[in-house]
């Protein structure tokens with residue numbers, strides 16, 4: 001918490017230096033600062049947080065991060081991890097956050113490695129956040145992120161279907177069938193049944209993850225006429241299948257076997273189990289990539305989309321799961337420019353900054369060539 005507060009303080013000081021009016025924000029909560037920025041319209045963009053100084057195991061369901069259920073005005077969305085982090089105060093409890101706050105929260109609260117955290121947070125921000133105010137909703141679209149940039153920008157929040165959020169989720173319906181962001185008990189019963197059948201001692205482990213991921217895709221192919229399962233959705237779908245076997249397991253045990261009780265806490269209650277400890281060391285691409293490859297290898301697929309029920313048409317022009325840099329390029333050169341075709345002035349500057357942060361995240365471990373949709377100056 002001390003680190004989180006220090007970060008907010010540094011940000012406030014930076015803002016105060018940029019605009020004297022911000023001085024009055026010193027001592028305000030993270031949500032109050034975000035609300036102020038949303039009203040003002042334009043924000044300074046802080047650099048991404050550095051890796052944790054102390055990335056060791058730690059009690060994270062602790063007295064300075066008590067669980068408080070989301071209130072009626074607090075936003076929650078499709079990600080069980082971010083929902084939980086907001087309900088424990090690692091993120092602003094109202095569910096509106098800057099991408100750097102998300103990076104800090106997932107590092108501090110769950111011990112996600114710095115690069116992976118930045119990859120997820122800046123990718124999501126570029127698809128779902130507001131580049132003017134540097135704010136993003138972790139759920140539905142809201143005016144609380146400030147005034148939108150011009151269309152076709154969506155600033156839809158993480159629940160916006162067809163961006164980061166996509167089909168075949170484990171505990172959420174496909175958007176075609178209903179609320180794509182809400183926890184769904186029937187699907188969770190499927191999660192339990194698959195874990196009982198394939199996981200060690202009924203836990204959600206890597207074998208259960210491989211089968212559930214496969215089943216969810218097959219089910220959507222058979223039932224959802226509007227199923228889309230291509231880049232960049234495929235990479236989040238596969239990492240999200242693996243993540244619970246790592247990050248939702250208490251770091252003291254760290255056996256990659258998630259009990260149904262802990263799964264219920266995170267997915268449904270948006271709450272860390274009592275006495276929960278984070279991973280014993282930061283978990284980065286080097287650890288997650290082989291696991292996503294392992295579940296892919298059990299049931300390989302090619303990206304595509306349904307043209308009507310049970311008619312999955314392959315899209316060989318889009319990068320497959322194994323082509324990480326291809327997916328990064330797809331995000332930077334197609335997905336982002338689809339929403340921001342010709343940005344100018346501050347908007348272009350903000351997008352370029354965030355694209356730079358995204359590249360930094362993929363550069364260390366994946367060696368991709370940097371993509372410049374808006375020029376490199």
Ligand code: HEM
Nearest residue numbers: 078079081120124158164165166169170171172240243247
């Ligand atoms: C770092 C920033 C993160 C962002 C921006 C993010 C965003 C998202 C989004 C947009 C979804 C919805 C995708 C979909 O199923 O349609 C999602 C799902 C999910 N996220 Fe996160 N996430 C982040 C970190 C994490 C972490 C650290 C975990 C660790 C366990 C995690 C676990 C999951 C899981 C398990 C799902 C799938 C839910 C389901 O399929 O039912 N996420 N996330």
